[in-house]
Amino acid sequence: MSVSNDKKLKNLLEQWPAGFAATFQWMQTLGITTQLTQRYLKSGWIESIGRGAYKKTKDKVEWYGALASIQQQLFTPVHLGGPTALAVQGSSHYVRVGKERIFVFSVPQQRLPSWFLKHDWGQPIECIKTSFLSQDLGIKEDDCNGFPVRMSSRERAILESLYLSPQHFDLLECYQMMEGMNDIRPNLVQELLVQCKSIRVKRLFLYMASKAKLPVLEYLDLNKVDLGTGDRSIVENGVYDPQYKISIPKELANYV
Numbered sequence: 001m002s003v004s005n006d007k008k009l010k011n012l013l014e015q016w017p018a019g020f021a022a023t024f025q026w027m028q029t030l031g032i033t034t035q036l037t038q039r040y041l042k043s044g045w046i047e048s049i050g051r052g053a054y055k056k057t058k059d060k061v062e063w064y065g066a067l068a069s070i071q072q073q074l075f076t077p078v079h080l081g082g083p084t085a086l087a088v089q090g091s092s093h094y095v096r097v098g099k100e101r102i103f104v105f106s107v108p109q110q111r112l113p114s115w116f117l118k119h120d121w122g123q124p125i126e127c128i129k130t131s132f133l134s135q136d137l138g139i140k141e142d143d144c145n146g147f148p149v150r151m152s153s154r155e156r157a158i159l160e161s162l163y164l165s166p167q168h169f170d171l172l173e174c175y176q177m178m179e180g181m182n183d184i185r186p187n188l189v190q191e192l193l194v195q196c197k198s199i200r201v202k203r204l205f206l207y208m209a210s211k212a213k214l215p216v217l218e219y220l221d222l223n224k225v226d227l228g229t230g231d232r233s234i235v236e237n238g239v240y241d242p243q244y245k246i247s248i249p250k251e252l253a254n255y256v
Helices: 007-015 024-029 034-043 063-073 082-088 114-118 154-164 171-178 186-195 199-211 215-219
Strands: 046-050 053-056 078-080 102-106 125-129 139-144 147-152 239-241 246-248
Touching (some): 007 034, 024 053, 034 046, 199 215, 199 246
Parallel strands (some): 102 125
């Protein structure tokens, strides 16, 4: 099949950026039917990467290209968050080698395409479904390996990392990343803390910010932040902090 003899195929290939996946929903907006999709598959113009998603033959689609495709083509409210967003923005404390987990966040009722979750991207995708923060607050579009991806700002991402801790992410590493956050924006931090539904996350953030002597603390109005009542145990047999009423790991309490 010649591209010049198939206007729809020609238009599809022209509209399809390198490194992006093409969802069938997006292809339909270009007039591509199921029958045409099967024809393009058999002719070798496109290849399947899972049910309802395709890549151009000989093109390589990485996880970030796939995520950008979901965001732009399906308008799915999912974003790169937590430790992954911090790493993309240069705030990761450690340089890791190997299959580092990719954290994406969505609201509890949101379903992500199975092809995205099941495909082998070389790194496992972990989707965190939560509403502990407002869906759009502190979200921005930024560059991720050359692709425009919606992700958490550093201010939101550190709160998401604390939300994952200690089960999915190390608390000490959270603190080590926070030590370098002298320039986080007070207005955004204030709004995030006010809207945050997790007492544990808010107390941990304030404990770490205080320990790291972050300048942002001078500008926060904690009278507007609900810190709850009673104690919170983050880990068993931890060290109790009377100011924020939390029990934290000994290695974090003793870290200088």
